[in-house]
Amino acid sequence: MRFAKFLKRVELRLLTYRDGFQVALARKDKFSKEFVDGSVVVVNPNTAKTFGFKDGQVVRLRAGERWVRMRLKVDEISPEGCALMHSGIYANYLSSDRVVIEADEGEPTTPDEILKELVT
Amino acid sequence: MICTGCSCLCEDVELRDGKVMHACRIGASMILNRNVARARATVEGKETDIDTAIDRATEILKDSEGVLIYGLNYTTVEAQRIALKLAEKLSAGVDNGLRYDLPKKVVEGSVRTTTLEDVRDYAYVIMFWRFDAHNEMPRLMSRTYYARGKKRQRGHEEDRFLAVVDVRKSHTAILAKKNAVFVEYYDGIVEDFVSAMGGGLARREVLKVVGELKKSEFNVVFTKEFLPFLNDFGYTVPAIPQTNAMGFYEVFGGRREIDRFDTILVVGDDPINDLPFDTLRGKRMIVIDPKLSFASKSADVVIPSAISGLESGGTMLRCDLKEVELKPEFKLEFDDAKILRRILEGL
Amino acid sequence: MDVYRLLPKTNCRMCGEQTCMSFAFKLIKREKKLEDCKPLFEPEFEENRKRLEEMLKVVEKATETGLVVNEDLCIGCGNCVVVCPVHVYEDPEGAGSGYGIRLERPILRVEDGVVRVVDVSLCRRYKEKTICVACRENCPTSAIAFLEEL
Numbered sequence: 001m002r003f004a005k006f007l008k009r010v011e012l013r014l015l016t017y018r019d020g021f022q023v024a025l026a027r028k029d030k031f032s033k034e035f036v037d038g039s040v041v042v043v044n045p046n047t048a049k050t051f052g053f054k055d056g057q058v059v060r061l062r063a064g065e066r067w068v069r070m071r072l073k074v075d076e077i078s079p080e081g082c083a084l085m086h087s088g089i090y091a092n093y094l095s096s097d098r099v100v101i102e103a104d105e106g107e108p109t110t111p112d113e114i115l116k117e118l119v120t
Numbered sequence: 121m122i123c124t125g126c127s128c129l130c131e132d133v134e135l136r137d138g139k140v141m142h143a144c145r146i147g148a149s150m151i152l153n154r155n156v157a158r159a160r161a162t163v164e165g166k167e168t169d170i171d172t173a174i175d176r177a178t179e180i181l182k183d184s185e186g187v188l189i190y191g192l193n194y195t196t197v198e199a200q201r202i203a204l205k206l207a208e209k210l211s212a213g214v215d216n217g218l219r220y221d222l223p224k225k226v227v228e229g230s231v232r233t234t235t236l237e238d239v240r241d242y243a244y245v246i247m248f249w250r251f252d253a254h255n256e257m258p259r260l261m262s263r264t265y266y267a268r269g270k271k272r273q274r275g276h277e278e279d280r281f282l283a284v285v286d287v288r289k290s291h292t293a294i295l296a297k298k299n300a301v302f303v304e305y306y307d308g309i310v311e312d313f314v315s316a317m318g319g320g321l322a323r324r325e326v327l328k329v330v331g332e333l334k335k336s337e338f339n340v341v342f343t344k345e346f347l348p349f350l351n352d353f354g355y356t357v358p359a360i361p362q363t364n365a366m367g368f369y370e371v372f373g374g375r376r377e378i379d380r381f382d383t384i385l386v387v388g389d390d391p392i393n394d395l396p397f398d399t400l401r402g403k404r405m406i407v408i409d410p411k412l413s414f415a416s417k418s419a420d421v422v423i424p425s426a427i428s429g430l431e432s433g434g435t436m437l438r439c440d441l442k443e444v445e446l447k448p449e450f451k452l453e454f455d456d457a458k459i460l461r462r463i464l465e466g467l
Numbered sequence: 468m469d470v471y472r473l474l475p476k477t478n479c480r481m482c483g484e485q486t487c488m489s490f491a492f493k494l495i496k497r498e499k500k501l502e503d504c505k506p507l508f509e510p511e512f513e514e515n516r517k518r519l520e521e522m523l524k525v526v527e528k529a530t531e532t533g534l535v536v537n538e539d540l541c542i543g544c545g546n547c548v549v550v551c552p553v554h555v556y557e558d559p560e561g562a563g564s565g566y567g568i569r570l571e572r573p574i575l576r577v578e579d580g581v582v583r584v585v586d587v588s589l590c591r592r593y594k595e596k597t598i599c600v601a602c603r604e605n606c607p608t609s610a611i612a613f614l615e616e617l
Binding site: 015017018019020021023024025027028029030031032076077078079082084087088089092093095111112115117118119 | 125144145146148149150153156157252254255256258287288289290291294361390392393394395396397400401411412413414417418
Binding site: 262267 | 542
């Protein structure tokens with residue numbers, strides 16, 4: 001039997017911002033591994049503590065029918081009770097101001113995987 | 121050279137033996153990685169030559185029932201002017217993807233504005249209103265707030281007051297230390313400011329900022345939204361980081377709505393980052409971009425162009441509307457202006 | 468101190484120091500090597516040892532002023548270059564006025580998008596042993612840090 005590390009599913013407000021590092025990576029190569037590595041969801045230390053999220057873990061973010069897997073980063077630049085994300089393809093794909101977040105396993109979603117959704 | 125990484129349009133950037141001097145991470149990445157992930161001329165996913173791609177694009181546009189021209193934030197004023205002619209010829213809609221009312225007001229002159237040099241030389245209160253300068257326009261603060269100026273010789277700690285208003289403790293907010301205040305944005309903050317300015321009550325931090333504003337004749341707010349209550353107390357500089365978005369507002373004024381369109385002509389931006397996927401599905405797409413973008417992956421035609429300012433010249437408008445003549449380090453034949461002109465001539 | 472926390476903290480004195488605390492200080496000043504601590508190389512301390520090796524890599528690149536730059540945190544904003552009192556004094560029309568520094572050998576300069584230490588000999592921390600923290604104070608990501616705070 002396999003248990004997910006944390007069985008909590010949390011609903012947070014999804015907030016976007018322009019991350020300078022992601023903008024710089026987008027000027028290089030939007031399809032690079034670096035770009036995916038930098039595509040994180042940022043959560044406030046208090047929020048992380050409350051819900052048991054750890055810096056660096058992979059989470060699933062769900063908005064209605066749409067979901068993505070991203071790595072979580074803990075940082076004070078994110079307000080409490082929010083999931084902060086760079087305003088790019090991931091945020092636009094989720095296109096919601098609320099998101100359900102839960103622990104997950106596997107590799108973070110890539111832009112190519114999101115682009116497949118555009119074609120279907 | 122002039123860095124076209126953002127609307128700071130820094131003029132002190134140099135390329136010295138392959139090393140980029142003074143440009144921030146965004147500009148340096150653009151310059152150092154110019155040969156990475158370049159767009160290639162393609163028609164229906166198959167690589168071809170640029171002339172074929174331009175011809176096919178022209179055919180598609182002739183054939184369409186409604187065109188939306190999208191982007192134009194990262195290209196020159198000259199290319200924007202040709203795009204305007206194109207839009208008129210095709211009765212096309214035009215959308216740069218941004219939804220701010222401030223830039224148009226500044227361009228029209230209904231909002232008091234100033235230059236970055238004057239901010240540096242004279243500004244006492246410098247306010248960042250819901251704008252994370254550190255991430256969006258990294259060198260803006262070092263060029264204005266941190267720099268010494270004619271009437272601000274003693275630097276930011278003694279001769280300036282920094283006010284950062286935001287919904288979160290952004291990197292910019294973290295810099296509000298000495299002679300500074302971070303005000304967490306809340307519902308009713310605008311009313312509080314109006315009240316405080318009229319001598320009435322407000323939250324402590326708002327009263328503090330207004331008290332400082334009243335001390336000086338020269339205050340500046342960097343913002344993306346029009347703040348009428350600040351117009352009396354200072355100058356407003358649009359904080360729109362997209363390199364030549366201000367050029368777009370000067371040439372087009374703003375968006376041109378269109379009821380229906382079956383074709384999108386994308387110039388330099390990536391609508392996949394902004395437009396709802398539902399809007400994009402089923403539309404034919406022509407992408408003009410120097411690099412591989414998300415949009416280019418599902419485009420019917422991709423036309424590779426030069427990186428404006430680095431590989432082609434022209435004019436751009438800085439965030440404060442200063443006209444800057446670009447000084448490209450390299451020269452590529454097909455820039456946005458040439459491509460758009462060819463399309464226009466072919467219609 | 469982060470370095471001390473990762474040591475065995477037994478004060479066994481095998482390294483030649485009286486306490487692990489003083490060994491930690493000597494490590495940072497590069498007067499002692501990690502290999503001097505035999506217990507650290509036991510299997511139970513493997514994770515600690517690895518983390519210490521990472522931390523000390525950064526220290527190796529540090530300068531005599533104790534200035535350490537973590538390029539992974541630096542966005543190249545240039546605040547540190549512009550705010551440096553030495554730069555302001557020596558280059559008033561350049562860095563002093565918010566532009567890229569025009570000195571041939573400045574203390575700091577933004578190159579390839581991140582700040583690099585060029586010549587510390589002009590820095591007040593080195594020359595005059597002054598406690599000047601201007602560069603670090605105005606870096607919102609702590610990309611610039613001073614050794615003794617690690």
